[in-house]
Amino acid sequence: MSKDLIKRHTSLTANIVAFCRYLRTEGFVIAAPEEADALKTIEILQPYNTPETMRLALKICLTRHIGQAERFDELYDYYWKQVQKATDSKIADQKKEKQEQKPKPKGQDAQFQSLKSWLLGEKSDEELELHTFSATETLSKKDFSTLSEEELRDMFELIQMIARRLARQQNRRFSKHKNGQLDLRRTLRQNLRRGGEIVDLMHKKQQKRRLELVLICDVSKSMELYSRFLIQFAYAFQQVFRRIETFVFSTQLTPITDILRGSDFVKSLENLSERVPHWSGGTRIGESLAHFTQEFGQKHLSSRTVVIIISDGWDTGDATHLTEAMSEIHRKAHRVIWLNPLAGNPNFEPSTAAMQAALPFVDVFAAAHNAESLRQLYRYL
């Protein structure tokens, strides 16, 4: 918010316009039509001019979703307090107690920024807490902590491409087709030329249905470095694609779809740490996946589901559970994709017992450690 915005305006109209501008710096999407609405509203409300009605009316005009509606009252109070202060002291450009706030970046940018700051900002912590599977420690560190801005942008674009490709697979509309349901409308029009005698039958067919995505991320200790990155990945994914369910597991399975759906990433993370007490715990892939099939299988497994499991397969437990669960997932889902961050290492072999047990039921086994591997994922979908 720049200083001159809060200069004292003498008329109410000017004040409303300035207030709109102030909201704009706070990330509200307000252009001329919204300002016009606000002014019209004030005019309409002339007979009921109380501070409360004005606040309510402006709130209804200028907010567009719940997040904005929640912040509105505070911003409104703050703004008018500042105006008041400016009047009292007659000095419009006095220093404000509040630090200058940068305008919040919008939409895609916000996600991109949070993605970046998270990855870069948390770097030092991650270096201290390295608990990765030792053989690939250096490689993985390089993969994620040195991501350049370009690479990040790249990744975000990839996620969007993936989302778009998934979206395109479905169209519930009907299209002309050689055989399929009879299309009466087309039949009638076509045959009118023949004087109403039905000669040609036209058909239509429902186009392919859209796929659903189930993302199951391993957040155990051995995956710590990746899991943070992957939560970001899942978050970004969820922002652009809505038919996605996300779960995390270490020793147990937790659905986190609703948390990631929130528009504030930092808040989502807080909720996440609250919801997932087993973060960076041990690994029980088999039990977790069995839990998934039992509890959520009915709802989230169908011939339209693509299941993506992201794990290093580093599990010391019994593999029988895993075999059972994987075979069920494989049987019911459209496709099973296993992404293993360690697979980025050229020397990698999927030799852990869990990995061996799971592989027969996996349609696509790929690496997920950098932008290139995501590009591959795009090709598989």
Add this chain to the structure above:
Amino acid sequence: MPLILTLAVRRTHKNSKLHCMQHDGLKKIENLLTEQGYISEPSIVMSIFLSMQLHKPLLVEGPAGVGKTEIAKVMARALEADLIRLQCYEGLDATHALYEWNYQQQLLHLKILERDPSVSKAAMESEIFGERFLLKRPLLQAISQPQPPVLLIDEIDRSDEEFESFLLEILSDWQITIPEMGTIRAKEPPYVVLTGNRTRELSEALRRRCLYLYIGYPEFDKELAIVRSKVPQIDARLGNQICAFMVELRQMKLEKVPGVAETLDWAQALAALHFDHLDKQIIEDTLGVVLKDWQDMRHVQLSLSQLLDKTGVVSKFDNL
């Protein structure tokens, strides 16, 4: 889809009824809401009023069962207009929202016309693509009325993105072109209420076209007032306890958070059973009225005692 929408900008409307109600507008809406047994809030009254005054669609969001749909009904009554409802669902397309031809009748009629050799092909075509064979769906209905109706587009977030952008065009032009008939244009745009419960993010473009209102779960006092007005025979203590319990229940992380509708069902059920208070046993026996998800049910049953502590409902049986 053989549907062509031409762009046109029309922003003129005069409504004498509106002008005369301007001065007592807010009060009138409030009264109407109260008449309908709708316990309202200033923000609800204000948004209905502004939506009518500015003639802008009103987007109402909030969880299920908080009375979003009621708003359209009240608006229709305030304007003495018809209410036309379009229920959205995934896969909803233009034939269900706009219009469809009555093919069977068209075919039969064509057969009859054929008997008469004097009818030319052109005449035949113009006759069978006439208004009598046109099935009007809600959107076409809404724009072809002589008086602007209130159009309720319910659960817009259930429809897919394609439909949303299609709707956006209709909302800005208020005209529909039927290739066989020509363009139908609304004399005056309808009043529009859109509802959604945030199962999907709506596009910014659609949002910007609307005024916005969020209705959350009611506070204790408001919910109690609703219960008292809808279930007048309820015991005062029971009503209090039910509402307090619901407030606590909604704090829990549930799959399907119960709405006001559930509170009312429950109040009705318990009142019909002539209870005058809540206790653990009663709650356990009747929880199915409130919770509709198996996991929620288990979750709540396990923490019922804690929940009751917080609510302040202490059962005499608990102490035995």
